[in-house]
Amino acid sequence: MVIEILEKGLEAVEDQLASVVRSDISVLEDASLHIVSSGGKRVRPRMVLLGYLAAGGTDIDSVVPLAAAVEMVHTATLVHDDINDHSLTRRGKITVHARWGRTFALLTGDYLFTKVYELMAPYGVEPNIIIADACTKLVEGETLQAAAAKSGSMDRETYKQIISLKTASLFEASGRLGALIAGGDEETVEALAKYAYNLGLTFQIVDDILDIIGDAEAMGKPTGLDISQNRGVAMAQNGGEDVKTAVVELEIEEETDPFKLMMQNLRESGAVEVARFQAEEMSRRARQALAHVPPSEARDELENLIDLVLERDH
């Protein structure tokens, strides 16, 4: 029952994402549809819809634009990330940057941001304050990550701050807003926000693990990219191995591919196991938060979502 409502809601989100980017300026529409219709896990809109249902909401259509908006925030940042990372593939397709060039990719990302406003405007003051705050944090997280990559070092504390800002904040906003709009009581709203925040942390740590051990084809994007930007170095340091030193040494031995060896080194350092342990800890916190949400089919689905996030292999 809840699953059918959820699936119908997610279909409506797809329709909304595709229709809201229509434009007389064909390159904007084409580039937007290219990224918007390229699939993706849709975990943020899922959070909104299930949060809404778990907090007692009964009119799923009322949160479809909101669910589309949080996915749109994420999508806009992907387009801009791919410019900064010089990425060629995303979700198994060519990136907007690679296909339309930097200028149009930059403008497409901006365009998608304006569509977040458009989708959010009808929700009034409080939801817009929450989304604005999450967007600010997201950009701060991306910036902190870029600054760490540039400095060539990242400690554990910074890694945690980055994933909290760039990923968990938008997850939190998704869970909170779904529950708020359902008219959930304060305890339920806070519990769903806390659940979503910790699920976001879990999601990002798993993502960074998959960047190290995942299969590029299944991921639909090159792996090892994030690690080359020092994101994984914090993980490696958790594993007690100084990977950066290893890389420097490897660059001297020119007969080997330093990047491949760094990856292998990282896999063997124990860093992945430490990160895995942390992801499981965050997922436990998400599960604990759910205990403060009244039991329902939707809550069961949110519990299943934890396992899906933990166990995904792409």
Next chain:
Amino acid sequence: MVIEILEKGLEAVEDQLASVVRSDISVLEDASLHIVSSGGKRVRPRMVLLGYLAAGGTDIDSVVPLAAAVEMVHTATLVHDDINDHSLTRRGKITVHARWGRTFALLTGDYLFTKVYELMAPYGVEPNIIIADACTKLVEGETLQAAAAKSGSMDRETYKQIISLKTASLFEASGRLGALIAGGDEETVEALAKYAYNLGLTFQIVDDILDIIGDAEAMGKPTGLDISQNRGVAMAQNGGEDVKTAVVELEIEEETDPFKLMMQNLRESGAVEVARFQAEEMSRRARQALAHVPPSEARDELENLIDLVLERDH
């Protein structure tokens, strides 16, 4: 009297712009303050404040965040424009792009966009719909301009569409929102929106003229940049001269600087005079619209603003 209120309001806008970009991520705060505090004509916030006063508003503080928001939209697009245009100077200072590099410039522009949300959120549904629409049009206009530059040709109709989308729409939103929040009656709101829209067209045409004939030092940015991107070509065609052909010929004669000669050619083509004529026509429409606004000191100031926009030399 009104002038003092206006000046006080503009000072409050400056304070708001500087305080809203505060961030724990120092590069974001530094880069944002760099562009936000670099002056600029503040013509959009001026539109909001005077529109508010002319429509009978009496609490100027209530529109200061809105006035800051429209300036922030403009500022965010400047930061992204300078990436795409590879510009080194803006308002007489080094650009964010040149100083902090492309990655941080892109993120700073995104950050400033999130601050638009933050500033706008408290205004509720209708103002947010209007701003969202203006932002979308602005990005569409920028994209159309980039597409025209890439195609190497721009007819008069496209030029008009570009300046309407990228400049006049945000002006229109500024005038409309100032008047709306003042609680102005429908005729006054529409008149101020129409005034602002036509003032925006005037402003942009004058800007493009200054790009051809202006002094780079007084402008605080390189001149001729826009023309090199075909923006001025439409003006040239209005002047009846096929400038592009001239450029192609000049590129063959390698002993001359084709860019300088194109500029000179354009200056001599009569295009500037035609554009000037159009700017005056748009300013007349702005003035006519003002006739539907009840007389007041603020309306007088809006009338003065037309002359300032028409007569500025930088």
